[in-house]
Amino acid sequence: MFDIFFAGMALIILFPLLLLVALFIRLESKGPVLYYSLRTGTGFKIFRFYKFRSMYINADQKVKDLMHLNQYNNEEKKEQFNQVNPVLCETCAQTGKCQYPIYADGAKWCEKDEVYLHSQKNGSAFFKITNDPRITKVGNFIRNTSIDELPQLWNVIKGDMSIVGNRPLPIYEAEKLTTDKSVLRFAAPAGLTGLWQVEKRGKGKMSEEERLMLDNTYARNQSFTNDIKLILKTIPAIFQKESV
Structure with missing residues (x-):
């Protein structure tokens, strides 16, 4: 209930911002405002994962x-x-x-x-392109500020995700994380924000081992109190320059 209440209030409060972002996306480049991909969450459940479009349509x-x-x-x-x-x-x-x-x-x-x-x-399970030429100017801004993630509040209301948890992964990444040392991360909820986003954002590149360790740490220590602490830490973390 907390997740649904939090996500619903956030959507109401942020509605003007969401409209403004949608407008700028459409003004800069042709194409839809939103897109979705298939992601793997808690217990390897697959669902539609929504984001603001941050790349050119081609x-x-x-x-x-x-x-x-x-x-x-x-x-x-x-x-x-x-x-x-x-x-x-x-x-x-x-x-x-x-x-x-x-x-x-x-x-x-x-x-x-x-x-x-x-x-x-x-064969790395995680991948990220640096200085990706496909990203628009608006896309670069909404990615660095995590605004592109706000449509996932709808995922929270639908029950696909929680506010706090391990990030849901693309299927091709989840397929590589089925060993005993990595599968623990899928016991935790899929979240809009989480431990590694708060701990490592703005601190440079993070290795695959570090990210997996933080995911497993969250899964082992998950509690409502810890989730509230992570929510409070997320706001200042958003303003760090570099996303991890």
């Missing part, structure tokens, strides 16, 4: 351009990949259709495009 094509550059030194794999299917990533091409779709106003693209080369190289 972001998938920009990724393919970056993928081409990154594969410069591996001509054989590049040729094989392009011949299989120039639209789908290699994993999706094996089945003939996209396995990791993102949706927005009827448009669909593959969420795994941006991580294909990285996962082929080192």
Whole structure:
């Protein structure tokens, strides 16, 4: 009940801000204001995860351009990949259709495009592009201030997420976290904010091991009191320059 009450009040209070953000997104670039992707939450439950759009609508094509550059030194794999299917990533091409779709106003693209080369190289479960050229100016601002996450208040009202918890992961990341040392994170609620966002935001890059350790720490020590403390710490953390 606390989560639903908190999310409902937040949506009412922030409604003017949400309208303003939506307006700026539409003014800067064509495309929908919101998009959703499939995420994995508590107990590996899969749900639609909402965000403000922070990228250009042709972001998938920009990724393919970056993928081409990154594969410069591996001509054989590049040729094989392009011949299989120039639209789908290699994993999706094996089945003939996209396995990791993102949706927005009827448009669909593959969420795994941006991580294909990285996962082929080192198999990391977490991935993030620095200075991503697909991100709009408005998108950069709403990402750095976490405003792009506000539509997830609707996820909280629907019961998909809690206000505090471990971040819900894309399916391709969750698939790599099924070992004994990592599966504990999925025992905790999926949250809008959490321990690693508060502890590490603005402190530079965070390793995969650090993030997983903090996720497991939250799962072991979850309590209403700790959640209130994290909510209070989230507000100043938002104003840190760099997001983790």
